Amino acid sequence: MTKLDLVYQDLKQKIDTGVYATDTLLPSENALASLYGASRDTIRKALAKLRDQGFIQSQKGRGSVVINRQQYVFPVSGVISYKELSQRLNFKTTTTMIENTQMPLPIANFKAVDPHAKPCTTTRLVRLREVNGEPVIIDIDYINGDVVPAISKAVAEDSLYAYFEGQLHLTIAYAKKEITVEPATAQDQQLLHLDANASVVVVKSVTSLEDTTAFQYTESRHRADRFRFQEFARRA
Amino acid sequence: MTKLDLVYQDLKQKIDTGVYATDTLLPSENALASLYGASRDTIRKALAKLRDQGFIQSQKGRGSVVINRQQYVFPVSGVISYKELSQRLNFKTTTTMIENTQMPLPIANFKAVDPHAKPCTTTRLVRLREVNGEPVIIDIDYINGDVVPAISKAVAEDSLYAYFEGQLHLTIAYAKKEITVEPATAQDQQLLHLDANASVVVVKSVTSLEDTTAFQYTESRHRADRFRFQEFARRA
DNA sequence: CAGTGGTCTAGACCACCAC
DNA sequence: TGGTGGTCTAGACCACTGG
Known part of the structure; x- marks a missing residue:
């Protein structure tokens, strides 16, 4: 497990369980970097992954908003068995x-x-x-x-x-x-x-x-x- | 246009027009960094984008292979008008x-x-x-x-x-x-x-x-x- | 104005592949 | 063994948001 994935999985889990609720802001990138003991760049890569999957939307000057409690219905999308x-x-x-x-x-x-x-x-x-x-x-x-x-x-x-x-x-x-x-x-x-x-x-x-x-x-x-x-x- | 997008667009165009043919390797990341006068990290971000879109597949120790001349049929996928x-x-x-x-x-x-x-x-x-x-x-x-x-x-x-x-x-x-x-x-x-x-x-x-x-x-x-x-x- | 995300850089170490 | 991509870091500058 890479550090990137650890951060990604943890943030995803916290979004899924409502620790970070829909329509609220995530901690800033610098704050997350301190929290996880990672560089800002690594945090940004984890956030990019969350963005791609539709969990968050980032806004310049404001922060990253939780937008979506992911719900699977039938993801033909994604390579999954x-x-x-x-x-x-x-x-x-x-x-x-x-x-x-x-x-x-x-x-x-x-x-x-x-x-x-x-x-x-x-x-x-x-x-x-x-x-x-x-x-x-x-x-x-x-x-x-x-x-x-x-x-x-x-x-x-x-x-x-x-x-x-x-x-x-x-x-x-x-x-x-x-x-x-x-x-x-x-x-x-x-x-x-x-x-x-x-x-x-x-x-x-x-x-x-x-x-x-x-x-x-x-x-x-x-x-x-x-x-x-x-x-x-x-x-x- | 960011440098990242310039590199991405140029590589994509070269793949589309066959300059980089299917099943061949792209130049290495270091070579591309010199070519475009960009840092390796910027090149890697452009390659990541090509990877996500299905143009290339990267292999450790070998390089990045062109896999797909993109063909649009009906992309419900993507936000497009x-x-x-x-x-x-x-x-x-x-x-x-x-x-x-x-x-x-x-x-x-x-x-x-x-x-x-x-x-x-x-x-x-x-x-x-x-x-x-x-x-x-x-x-x-x-x-x-x-x-x-x-x-x-x-x-x-x-x-x-x-x-x-x-x-x-x-x-x-x-x-x-x-x-x-x-x-x-x-x-x-x-x-x-x-x-x-x-x-x-x-x-x-x-x-x-x-x-x-x-x-x-x-x-x-x-x-x-x-x-x-x-x-x-x-x-x- | 201070703080945020967006972009870019230079350098390091690793695992892997081919020769 | 040398070159490749994969991961990670520290630092810089910018544009934008909010109070």
Whole structure:
């Protein structure tokens, strides 16, 4: 844990628990520097992170205002696993593996989100996500066989990310995502209990490692009436 | 223009035009510092910005790799106006004002995106966006009357953001957005030429100024079959 | 006016990568 | 081993806010 992250985590926690309340000012940068025994620059980096995440807004000559008790609803935003998400939200979720096969990457299917995808063999994983006993999402994953050899049912039904990071020590760096709305396929209708003319929200993503290897291609098909996505963005 | 932004813009432009090609390394931070006559720290801040935007990925001991020729499709991500967007994409677009009235802010309608919205009088603007003669989006704006007095038809059909920033000198700081899918209303069906059982993608947003005043509430209703949203995200 | 955040600098030490 | 990015520091000057 770096000093920057210690300051960031502590401030974030104090904002979350109301020690620093919404619409009030944080201590000044110099005050925080003394408090944490850090240089002003390190404090500023922690504040920049809070700013990017939408916790504070800084104003010249005044200070940094707490603006937002962060609330997660469905952050397609951010690179986060389904397991991490459901834990944070206290959902009662189950994951059922429907398919686990080896096949070449269907490049054309991910053209929009990664125009330069290269051929490779993959593990194809199809999983059904249920929340409170209701089927909500079908996740279709293609995992690069050069990076990850094979995946057990136990891992697939628990958490891929925990396996990748904890066991294989892969460093996940970034992802590109795309959201569209499409007519439900026969499989969507069957697994998600949908009518013939229903739509699903499709989230396609490519996740890459620190060395820029694209190693996971995912197509996530959501019941449209259960889909919700929130984000925070800054101007310029 | 700060030195940081000069470096950022120049590097970004060189990446866009291929001077620094995808999958190649940028000059080292020390080299860039000499090149631009800036300190290493300033260079690092510019690189951090490029990293956040998905242009480069840095690797300890190796350098910073160009990973992505940025491509805009429909950035709900980012605080950007429809006019800025259509210019960037070279769309042929028209905007038609349908309604321009004064009314109290419909707080309940924006509860999900701003739970603490306060009562205020607003200008309600309803505008239809067409791309290549095809109606694609209905924008319903509520603009805080305490911040912006009234809005002319000419401004509404050109660009609100250009007016807010250029004429009124407001500093737009950040926005919260939410995406959901809803059944098309009668107005949706009529204006967007949709069937009775069609769905629309609804993007609700609250935009705030530097002093944290929420001044614009927008409900953007998109034809589902024309909607596409892409984003870049980093882990942790 | 004093205090705040915004920008910029020069230098230090570390962990990591490639040769 | 030399060069790279990652972290941290101490200090400077500026523009802005508030009383």
